């Protein structure tokens with residue numbers, strides 16, 4: 001399969017008034033295949049979100065190019081759905097309406113029966129049928145994040161971008177959502193790029209782990225291939241040699257090669 | 264819960280007793296000042312301290328003698344009409360202006376100095392100017408209310424627009440909302456509770472202003488009625504007027520608050 005999403009010599013500078021520009025990331029080169037799950041890991045402040053925002057088009061690179069399906073990315077679009085760290089559901093719309101709003105906008109040609117069917121399909125996909133008429137304020141953080149994922153998937157994106165989607169959740173809820181994500185990914189099949197701080201999450205979920213060096217001028221340090229069969233079972237993996245090798249590679253990258261001195 | 268209810272009834276009654284005591288004290292010291300019982304009789308009718316039979320101003324609030332001599336109910340209605348006239352104008356102009364100022368930095372820079380300067384100007388300062396322009400009681404009162412009650416609507420609407428979370432805008436960007444869709448689907452739902460806060464403040468100001476405005480413009484209306492009673496040396500009616508103005512203002516505020524809650528998604532469950 002040829003490259004699907006490719007980043008070439010991507011750089012992002014932030015102008016700082018009265019000072020030199022801050023070069024957050026530089027010289028980022030990355031080729032991503034269709035249906036791959038990629039995670040990006042790195043210390044806080046290294047530029048993971050910056051990188052993801054450039055892929056989503058919410059922020060543009062200052063140098064280099066990002067190409068999806070042979071088209072240069074020049075702004076945000078529904079083929080690159082984003083799951084935000086803080087879910088960002090619209091609090092005045094119910095679970096159902098939050099998803100409906102997205103589907104309606106992206107697929108205006110659906111008639112009302114098709115629309116309802118589609119929205120309900122994605123509500124069910126994240127097992128929220130019982131909560132579909134609840135307001136975001138009435139459901140737990142994990143449920144909100146599931147709605148966020150359902151909303152992102154409901155518009156049939158080619159790439160699903162997730163910025164620490166489970167960062168704000170406790171570890172049990174987090175594990176639960178990881179299972180959800182893996183199960184959904186098996187059936188939906190789209191490309192996923194997920195930012196995480198969590199080494200186990202990175203290994204468990206991804207085909208490739210992109211490790212970033214520290215900023216300023218952060219770039220990709222190593223790319224680790226995770227050669228584990230799917231579906232993956234977290235308990236069995238704990239003793240799997242490949243799993244352990246991947247974990248150690250990331251640990252050594254983050255805490256030996258690119259340890260963060262301060263903080 | 265029940266004890267709470269008892270406290271909520273008994274404690275204000277205790278304060279009422281104190282107020283009446285102080286009032287009686289003042290009536291004792293100040294010559295011609297109406298006592299609480301005089302005032303009660305003046306309001307609801309009965310026999311006053313001199314033994315005269317009195318028809319209370321509240322016993323027939325609906326009477327109409329002629330254009331200038333009407334019952335209290337009509338006086339209040341007349342004032343309310345002006346209040347809602349000015350308030351509606353303030354709303355029609357203030358909300359779009361607030362949306363504009365909230366969305367555009369340039370509009371904010373352009374209007375902000377004038378809002379800051381005109382906002383603190385007392386209605387009493389506007390009155391003579393507006394009276395001179397319109398030479399008409401109704402127009403003067405309405406325009407005074409308009410110009411003094413529009414500020415909280417503008418300011419709160421703009422504040423509401425500015426409080427739109429950037430994440431919501433990012434959602435809108437990913438979905439490629441048009442500017443109109445952004446306003447209708449994201450900005451307005453966030454701003455509406457703020458707009459209602461502004462409306463509530465604005466209506467409060469409008470009710471404050473009407474009394475002052477009518478005193479200066481004359482004619483009919485609760486403000487003028489109070490002033491008229493002063494000229495008639497009917498001081499007990501002034502006190503009745505004050506209490507009525509307070510009650511009506513309170514009712515307006517509660518009603519506005521209820522409407523505001525209805526439109527506030529943060530206070531609403533699923534309908």
Ligand SMILES: Nc1ncnc2c1ncn2[C@@H]1O[C@H](COP(=O)(O)OP(=O)(O)OP(=O)(O)O)[C@@H](O)[C@H]1O
Pocket residue numbers: 014015022024042043044045046047048049050051215
């Ligand atoms: N708008 C901006 N202006 C100036 N500097 C910025 C801006 N946005 C990000 N930066 C800087 O760029 C660097 C990378 O930020 P980024 O948010 O991408 O880090 P991150 O890897 O996502 O960190 P975290 O894991 O804490 O979320 C940081 O040093 C940050 O201070």
Ligand SMILES: [Mg+2]
Pocket residue numbers: 048049050163
């Ligand atoms: Mg980040």
